[in-house]
Amino acid sequence: MLETAIAEHGLIGDLQTAALVTTDGSVDWFCCPRFDSPSVFGALLDDDHGGHFRIRPAGGGYTSKQMYFPDTAVLVTRFLTEAGVGQVVDFMPPAGNAATDHHRLIRIVQCVRGRMSFEVEVAPRFDYGRRPHRTELSDNGVVFASETLRLTLHVVREPADERLAQVRVDDGDVRGSLDLVAGQLRGLVLESAADGPPRETRVAEVRALFDRTVGFWRSWLAGSTYTGRWREAVQRSAITLKLMTYAPTGGLVAAPTAGLPEQVGGERNWDYRYTWVRDASFSVQALLRLGFLDEAEQLGRWLGDRVRERAGSDSGPLNIMYRIDGSSDLKEEVLDHWRGYRGSAPVRVGNGAAEQLQLDIYGEALDSMYRGVRAGLPLPHAGWTALSGVLDWLADNWDQPEEGIWETRGGRQPFTYGRVMCWAAFDRGLRLAVEHGRPAPLERWTAERDRIYQQVMERGFHFRRQAFVQHYDTDVLDAALLRMPTVGFIDGRDPMWSTTLQAMDRELVTDSLVYRYNPEASPDGLRGEEGTFSLCTFSYVDALTRAARLQDARTTFEKMLTYANHVGLYSEEIALTGEQIGNFPQAFTHLALIDAAISLDAALDRQAAD
Structure with missing residues (x-):
């Protein structure tokens, strides 16, 4: 496959590492736990062997647009289809000033109008694709583990939602789907150095993390003295x-x-x-x-x-x-x-x-x-x-x-x-x-x-x-x-x-x-x-x-x-x-x-x- 054009990306990060998200909803560059660590997702440099974390409308037939939530580093990728309009909101809560291996990449999935079915594919390739990993599926998410790094995928849902019946493991990768109607919000949280197994993660929790991340960036940017033309x-x-x-x-x-x-x-x-x-x-x-x-x-x-x-x-x-x-x-x-x-x-x-x-x-x-x-x-x-x-x-x-x-x-x-x-x-x-x-x-x-x-x-x-x-x-x-x-x-x-x-x-x-x-x-x-x-x-x-x-x-x-x-x-x-x-x-x-x-x-x- 042909790698997505360089310009077709937005950047998110937590001030210790960063990720690139394509205009069609794929994280195709992410190094963890630091900027200069080996990549986990590297499809930007090799779509077949680099790894990715993709969320997009099922079946194709969509157009996409991307924007930043105003005055922040929170990225919004919007999808327009004949059945409805949906979006993926990507951000990383700031990791603090102390060096840590703990990082969270949060992907909120939302149906804005009509109905939307999203397909999800998580295909990590540790150490620039040089290290194998094992994949462990549970009711509340997935663990991807290599010799040097462990990533935990938590599913964001409400108590009435079905369990992970629509998720399957395929040669170490995870594939699944999310079916949403207007107003519904779900998502996925990819966490490094988690302190336990995948856990139930509620919508209210990721909303609070979203609000805090937006607040951080707007507070920081308020320190700018620039009032010029551009x-x-x-x-x-x-x-x-x-x-x-x-x-x-x-x-x-x-x-x-x-x-x-x-x-x-x-x-x-x-x-x-x-x-x-x-x-x-x-x-x-x-x-x-x-x-x-x-x-x-x-x-x-x-x-x-x-x-x-x-x-x-x-x-x-x-x-x-x-x-x-x-x-x-x-x-x-x-x-x-x-x-x-x-x-x-x-x-x-x-x-x-x-x-x-x-x-x-x-x-x-x-x-x-x-x-x-x-x-x-x-x-x-x-x-x-x-x-x-x-x-x-x-x-x-x-x-x-x-x-x-x-x-x-x-x-x-x-x-x-x-x-x-x-x-x-x-x-x-x-x-x-x-x-x-x-x-x-x-x-x-x-x-x-x-x-x-x-x-x-x-x-x-x-x-x-x-x-x-x-x-x-x-x-x-x-x-x-x-x-x-x-x-x-x-x-x-x-x-x-x-x-x-x-x-x-x-x-x-x-x-x-x-x-x-x-x-x-x-x-x-x-x-x-x-x-x-x-x-x-x-x-x-x-x-x-x-x-x-x-x-x-x-x-x-x-x-x-x-x-x-x-x-x-x-x-x-x-x-x-x-x-x-x-x-x-x-x-x-x-x-x-x-x-x-x-x-x-x-x-x-x-x-x-x-």
Whole structure:
């Protein structure tokens, strides 16, 4: 069978793990008990062998629509048939701030009008389909158990309902049906680490869990200070970033999926279920701009812990990425038994880029900490000591080749963006020291900051092309450099920046969508091509705004909004056909949407006031 299109999904989660639900009512991606745990349902990557949890009208002949319950992460999939209208309401009650193996995926099944018969199929495939399981059926539900994980399926019903006569076990999978009339509500609760066997679960209980989950999300979202033009898109992006945050540590995954291709049929298929220092820092900056302080404070503690763990390390005070609990074992392996999304193999889990040297992460981390302190977060002595250690290491190590922001596998280079972000690291450290009276080797940090600036201006700008380029030994353009005015390295109206932006207009932009770089001109060690990178498109909006090209910026932003899926979610890239490709949803894209919206809003407001 053909896997459901990437964009035909909504996301639910409990702040420790997440699931994707298709527009026809199938959970086809769910890792348990954490984001980075092996999958239980993985039909997204192999419909035949990945496993799924499907609820849909029996007999086919339906159309479906999907929406989020307003201002929440509660997903509603509606089915329209000749006999009636029904819906499946999917959500996961927040699991709390303490790490736990206990999670609940709740699926409320309801007939809204007429009569509906739903077919149910629960087909788990533990450990990416590599471990067998046993299935135990009882009056009140089912237990699926492997060597490493136990899942309990509770049936939601009323006392007068029949027992589970319509349910059967077929080769370890469970199939059944639910026949409902208008107004009836039933459902299923899939629970990990349950404290007992399947039990009778009443409708009133799941209604109460629904109300509490809705209340949680609306209470959290009420903390947003955004009142601009694109409120719906910004708020959905904020909820999506929150859904990808691991509450016990504050670590934020780059995406909740693994192995979705940057080119259908290609090999650019990576595991994004980890916390990148860069992605997490950018995400916190975006949430800070919306008024959410707790997430920034958590990230500060998380970063401090990582720095202290690596004190004295020759390879630097930070890895580029970690597991969500802060551990650094990300060994990459290939799932040879899975065909991959639409035949896009290999399917990789783990991430071999974890050991790369990417110097830009220090600028992103220091910038996020600086923004947090300016927003009112504390700057404790231990935190300042950790930041000082980072900058002391960077002073000795910034001027060396590295792999760069895009994690290319074609060898180290003196990437311009990495130098720019090293400049930002020293700049933010100096500001913190001066503004808060902290002890620091100001002369040394200032000297290194200024050395970087001069080097970038002299070697990063290609005078024949009149543009800043990807690294010092090439004339290739790189959309990562769109952030140069964002971090304050150059004014958005500087002539050197204006000509750079014009060069990008010609070479990297196609109908407002932006490519990261041209892999043919700048070999990255991988075969194939990729789509336009949605982060870069929103960064382009920000750059256009800072260059005072407001009409271009607004047109680009509005066009980009049309590429969102039906519930406002974005994957990593957009293919030539306009379909979403790459891991989904991607934090990078949603945080960049927030940043672009806020910057463009402010510029348009200033223009209107003039």
